[in-house]
Amino acid sequence: MNRLKPLxxxxxxxxxxxxxxxxxxILKLAVLLMVGLIGGKAxxxxxxxxxxxxxxxxxxxxxxxxxxMAPKNYAQTRYSELDQINSNNVAxxxxxxxxxxxxxxxxxxxxxxxxxxxxxxxxFPNFLYALDLTKPGAPMKWEYQPMPEAASQGVACxxxxxxxxxxWDGKVIINTLDGNTIAVxxxxxxxxxxxxxxxxxxxxxxxxxxxxVKGKVLVGNSGGEMGVRGWLTALDVTSGKIVWKAYSxxxxxxxxxxxxxxxxxxxxxxxxxxxxxxxxxxxxxGGGTVxxxxxxxxxxxxxxxxxxxxxxxxxxxxxxDNKWTCGIFARNADTGxxxxxxxxxxxxxxxxxxxxxxxxxxxxxxxxxxxxxxHPDRDGYIYVIDRTxxxxxxxxxxxxxxxxxxxxxxxxxxxxxxxKRTKLGQTVKDIxxxxxxxxxWEPSAFxxxxxxxxxxxxxxxxxxxxxxxxxxAGTPYVGADVRMKAGPGGNxxxxxxxxxxxxxxVWELKEDLxxxxxxxxxxxxxVFYGTMEGWFKAVDAHTGALKWEFKTGSGIIxxxxxxxxxxxxxxxxxxxxxGGWAGAVVAGNLDPQDPTAALGFAGAVPDLKKKTTAGGAxxxxxxxxx
Amino acid sequence: MSLRYQKHNRCLTFAxxxxxxxxxxxxxxxxxxxxxxxxxxxxxxxxxxxxxxGSPPPQDPRVKMYQGxxxxxxxxxxxxxWYNCVGCHSNGGGGMGPALMDNQWRYGGQxxxxxxxxxxxxxxxxxxxxxxxxxxxxxxLATFVRSLSVPASTRGGPAQAVPVxxxxxxxxxxxxxxSEAPDVTSAPK
Numbered sequence: 001m002n003r004l005k006p007l008x009x010x011x012x013x014x015x016x017x018x019x020x021x022x023x024x025x026i027l028k029l030a031v032l033l034m035v036g037l038i039g040g041k042a043x044x045x046x047x048x049x050x051x052x053x054x055x056x057x058x059x060x061x062x063x064x065x066x067x068x069m070a071p072k073n074y075a076q077t078r079y080s081e082l083d084q085i086n087s088n089n090v091a092x093x094x095x096x097x098x099x100x101x102x103x104x105x106x107x108x109x110x111x112x113x114x115x116x117x118x119x120x121x122x123x124f125p126n127f128l129y130a131l132d133l134t135k136p137g138a139p140m141k142w143e144y145q146p147m148p149e150a151a152s153q154g155v156a157c158x159x160x161x162x163x164x165x166x167x168w169d170g171k172v173i174i175n176t177l178d179g180n181t182i183a184v185x186x187x188x189x190x191x192x193x194x195x196x197x198x199x200x201x202x203x204x205x206x207x208x209x210x211x212x213v214k215g216k217v218l219v220g221n222s223g224g225e226m227g228v229r230g231w232l233t234a235l236d237v238t239s240g241k242i243v244w245k246a247y248s249x250x251x252x253x254x255x256x257x258x259x260x261x262x263x264x265x266x267x268x269x270x271x272x273x274x275x276x277x278x279x280x281x282x283x284x285x286g287g288g289t290v291x292x293x294x295x296x297x298x299x300x301x302x303x304x305x306x307x308x309x310x311x312x313x314x315x316x317x318x319x320x321d322n323k324w325t326c327g328i329f330a331r332n333a334d335t336g337x338x339x340x341x342x343x344x345x346x347x348x349x350x351x352x353x354x355x356x357x358x359x360x361x362x363x364x365x366x367x368x369x370x371x372x373x374x375h376p377d378r379d380g381y382i383y384v385i386d387r388t389x390x391x392x393x394x395x396x397x398x399x400x401x402x403x404x405x406x407x408x409x410x411x412x413x414x415x416x417x418x419x420k421r422t423k424l425g426q427t428v429k430d431i432x433x434x435x436x437x438x439x440x441w442e443p444s445a446f447x448x449x450x451x452x453x454x455x456x457x458x459x460x461x462x463x464x465x466x467x468x469x470x471x472x473a474g475t476p477y478v479g480a481d482v483r484m485k486a487g488p489g490g491n492x493x494x495x496x497x498x499x500x501x502x503x504x505x506v507w508e509l510k511e512d513l514x515x516x517x518x519x520x521x522x523x524x525x526x527v528f529y530g531t532m533e534g535w536f537k538a539v540d541a542h543t544g545a546l547k548w549e550f551k552t553g554s555g556i557i558x559x560x561x562x563x564x565x566x567x568x569x570x571x572x573x574x575x576x577x578x579g580g581w582a583g584a585v586v587a588g589n590l591d592p593q594d595p596t597a598a599l600g601f602a603g604a605v606p607d608l609k610k611k612t613t614a615g616g617a618x619x620x621x622x623x624x625x626x
Numbered sequence: 627m628s629l630r631y632q633k634h635n636r637c638l639t640f641a642x643x644x645x646x647x648x649x650x651x652x653x654x655x656x657x658x659x660x661x662x663x664x665x666x667x668x669x670x671x672x673x674x675x676x677x678x679x680g681s682p683p684p685q686d687p688r689v690k691m692y693q694g695x696x697x698x699x700x701x702x703x704x705x706x707x708w709y710n711c712v713g714c715h716s717n718g719g720g721g722m723g724p725a726l727m728d729n730q731w732r733y734g735g736q737x738x739x740x741x742x743x744x745x746x747x748x749x750x751x752x753x754x755x756x757x758x759x760x761x762x763x764x765x766x767l768a769t770f771v772r773s774l775s776v777p778a779s780t781r782g783g784p785a786q787a788v789p790v791x792x793x794x795x796x797x798x799x800x801x802x803x804x805s806e807a808p809d810v811t812s813a814p815k
Contacts, residue, residue: 154714154751157722225713469710474753476713476722584721591728594719602719 053363053451053501055079056371058298060360065564070110070164070209071443072561074296075360078445079521080562084570085623086524090538090547093621096571097138101616102127106579106587108441109164110209110518110559111618112172113573114186116566117141119167120618123579124153124160124177130189131618134566138620142189152178152200155474156207157225157599158581159588163441164209164559166217168237173217175206181219181235193240197221201474203228208291212237213303213333220290224308224353225599227477230288230325232305234336244336248288248307248324249274255324256331261338264390265412268323268341277321277346285471286318287311288325292355292441295373297387302330302339304373304387306354313351313435314466314479316424321346326354328375328383330390340390344377345414349422350403350464351435352378357443358387359453363501365393374500376444376455378437379414381407384500396503398496399438399459400488403431422480427465434462434484435600436514436581443559445519445527450541452506453498454527456515458582459487460604482600492604495519495529497544507544513605516582518559520572528572530556532583533611536574536619552576554615555583555608569622577616578608586614666745666761667738686738692769693737694776702770705763709755718774723751729775740768 055075063081072078085093101107105123112119118131118138125148130141153160156177165174171183171192179198184191197219198204203226210219216234224230230248235241246256255274263269270276275283289308296303307329310322327343345352358373365372365384373387380401384394395407405415420431439457446453462484469479486492493511498504517530525541532555538548555578562572579587584598585608595603667686676682692698706712714720718727729735733743744764747754755764 150749151747151751151753154722154753156751467707469713470708472710475710477710478713481717588720589725589728589730590716590720591725592719594717594725594727597716597719597725598721599716602716 052369053361054448055446056297056299056360056362059296066115067110067113067561067563068167069112069211070166070559071211071293071295071357074211074213074298075446076293076295076357076443077359077448078443078519078559079447079523081523082562082564082570083523085522085526085562085572087526087540087547089623090524090526092623093538093548093550093572094624095550096620096622098620099129099131099138099618101129101575101577101618103616104554104577104587104614105616106159106161106583107558107575107577107616108161108580109575110561111573111575112165112167113561113563114167117186118573119165119172119186120575121162121165121174122616123162123577124148124156126162126174126176128165128172128174128184128189130172130186144184144189144191146174146176146180146182148176148178148180149200152205155200155203155223155226156205157223157476159579159584161207161580162209163207166210166212168212168217171237173210173212173237175208175210175219177205177207179204179206179221181206181210181217181240183217183237183240195235195240195242197233198223202226203474203477208293211294211296213296216243216333218294218303220305222289222291224287224289224291224311225313225476225478226474227285227287227311227471228289229284229286230290230307232290232294232336246329246331246336246338247274248290249278249283249286251275255338256336257338260332261340262389263340264342264386264392267321267346267412268327268343273321273323277323279318279320282318285311285477286322286325290355292353293357293443295358295360296333297360297371300371300388301333302387303333304328304330304358304360306356306358306375308353308355309348309351312469312477312479314424314469315347315349315422316466317469317479319347322348326352328354328358328373328385328390330387342385342390342392342412344381344383345379350379350431352437354378356437356439356441359444359446360387361446361500365501374446374453376439376453376457376498378433378439379404380433380438382498382500382503383407384503394503397438398455398498398505399457399494400432401438403433422464422466424466424468427463429463430461431464432461432487433458434460434604435464435482436460436484440516440581442516442557443518445521447521447525447541449523449525450497450521451499451501452541453500454519454521454529454541455496455498456517456519456529457494457496458492458514459489459494460484460492460514461487462600462603464600478599481596482603483595484600484604486604493531495527495539495544497527497541509539509544513555513608513611514582516557516580517574520560520562522562522570524570528560528562528574530558530560530574530576532557532578532605532608534576534578536560536576536621550619550621552619553617554578555586555612557583565622569625571620571622573618573620575616575618578612578614583608583612585609586612666756666764667741670734670738670742672733672739672742685736686741688765689737692765693772695769698766698769699773701763702766702768702773705759705767706770709759709767711767726771727774735772735775737765737768737772740771741765744768
């Protein structure tokens with residue numbers, strides 16, 4: 001394995017892209033040839049591309065046909081073992097029922113299904129609905145309205161989204177935009193406890209989907225564009241009381257760094273780096289928010305999550321490595337004590353939050369069976385990290401990257417491209433990937449049948465000019481004028497099927513608009529995802545061939561799920577409702593004549609208002625009854 | 627955005643500019659040092675609905691002084707960045723807060739209504755800046771914000787040194803933007 005991975009794609013773009021396309025094409029042709037040789041049923045029978053790659057059983061137990069947490073399981077595979085819907089019959093998929101959410105902001109949540117009830121949480125004002133799946137049309141069982149502070153909408157950086165609820169032992173637990181975590185009785189819809197965690201007057205909100213590990217609800221804050229101090233906290237699921245809280249900046253005691261902390265790389269070792277790697281007191285408003293995904297390995301008793309960008313975006317105002325932002329923490333699941341940490345991007349200059357998913361896999365690396373986490377980062381690299389100790393085993397680009405030149409696996413350092421470093425008062429053109437990254441929050445899926453990850457992502461670059469910014473509590477703390485634009489090739493979205501064992505793409509689908517929805521993969525070898533125009537698509541997991549599509553009422557940025565209904569049939573559900581950072585132009589009715597609107601995203605999607613309108617609805621699909 | 631105001635400034639005669647600037651400074655300082663209760667508008671309605679008929683309350687007299695005045699627009703632009711307005715509203719296209727250049731107004735697009743929105747805050751996320759930003763500066767911010775949706779056809783053109791009163795605001799209807807100060811309305815159509 002190369003110590004220093006040179007980028008394939010950062011020197012001469014067109015040749016590189018052409019090479020990549022050729023490679024994908026050859027692979028596609030090979031697959032088609034095999035299909036042709038073996039016959040019509042070949043796709044379903046094809047052997048997995050990499051048979052040794054699998055999710056650990058303790059993190060991804062056998063599927064019970066329900067969906068109780070947004071990422072499906074602690075390994076975050078978003079893989080359903082249901083196989084009634086497959087590439088032979090998916091073309092017959094029909095709408096089973098729909099439900100209007102009563103909210104027309106960006107719907108990023110995954111619906112949950114437990115005990116024949118579907119639970120859906122909406123964007124602000126965070127309505128929680130329970131739908132009875134045993135009755136025709138799935139009528140409402142109850143509705144819970146948490147009544148969050150309306151003012152919280154003014155401190156939510158990128159639309160007023162919510163990424164989903166979690167079910168645990170008779171409770172449905174949600175976060176609200178104004179910073180509360182609330183447990184609701186799953187049968188009655190009555191509130192059990194409510195704990196205020198975040199302060200909107202300091203710019204804090206909560207948008208992430210909580211998960212429950214060993215009776216503790218894990219919740220982190222949002223507000224990386226508002227000069228907040230990031231944290232992850234654990235609440236007792238019975239009482240809602242805080243058990244521990246781990247900050248992402250500040251003294252070791254606040255970060256829960258103690259004697260058990262053993263980072264793999266020397267650069268992440270030292271006392272109170274969360275203070276020393278900042279100008280005086282800057283860590284108090286330095287970001288590192290925890291608004292993404294959390295994985296859990298019961299065998300190692302460790303949780304894994306990423307920290308967000310440092311603030312402000314203008315990096316000249318915070319010389320230093322800005323620890324512990326833009327990195328991954330492994331922590332003891334009981335105490336929160338840090339075990340290891342790896343900083344993908346010290347002194348981030350491009351808003352490359354480290355919060356994307358960590359898919360837990362056991363796979364063969366250089367002939368050895370390793371326990372890894374696979375993390376497709378905003379910075380454009382897929383990091384394969386030994387989850388026992390934080391060693392980076394590989395870091396490969398999965399799209400066009402020119403802001404960096406590779407990751408030195410010996411030191412763990414990312415190698416910056418000096419030409420793309422941002423400077424105060426200067427416009428740096430064509431930084432790729434853009435601030436929202438090669439991929440933002442939208443989660444990937446992994447199929448143990450194909451051994452592939454299915455990564456929904458973007459192909460967007462930016463021009464960026466750093467500006468001086470004052471810290472005013474409760475207001476943005478950004479300091480950059482950003483103008484985004486389509487990346488090489490002009491398609492702003494991509495779905496990549498990636499082989500984590502072989503570090504390479506197997507197929508890629510280009511989408512006109514950024515792909516801002518999550519992915520779902522099933523044992524029927526179908527990958528589901530949505531587009532911002534509103535198409536809900538089913539593609540072959542082996543080839544990427546489009547098998548079925550349906551146009552929903554608004555753009556899709558939600559997380560599709562699959563479940564077994566009370567009638568034993570397989571259903572697929574997704575929320576439609578454009579928004580999020582990528583869709584803020586529509587959800588917030590912004591004016592795309594200003595390309596810096598929505599922190600620069602308006603520049604990349606000036607056409608979005610002509611392609612979709614705001615909405616909010618649940619769509620559930622099934623095959624016709626036999 | 628600042629370019630178009632620089633263009634105005636270039637068009638000002640030297641004498642005109644001096645009179646203008648000095649007057650503006652004096653007025654800005656004067657309004658800054660008045661107590662908030664006296665220096666904000668006395669009463670601002672944010673609705674067009676007056677049960678049984680009636681009309682909006684008279685506009686604050688200072689609107690005539692600020693509206694369309696390039697000096698205050700420039701000052702407002704500077705403050706718009708200084709106070710992080712730009713962080714939420716971008717350069718007028720919006721983000722966390724609504725767009726300000728599209729001439730759609732949730733709480734009214736008259737200058738005194740914009741003043742009230744900045745000073746009082748608004749329920750869906752606009753903070754209240756009363757007591758945190760001097761009232762004179764809020765007037766300047768409002769003047770800049772109002773200028774962002776000046777109809778394109780009236781932009782540019784020769785500026786006049788002394789602004790004359792704008793047309794009555796009662797002509798403002800949704801979809802028909804308020805006319806701006808004569809330094810811009812005098813531009814050839």
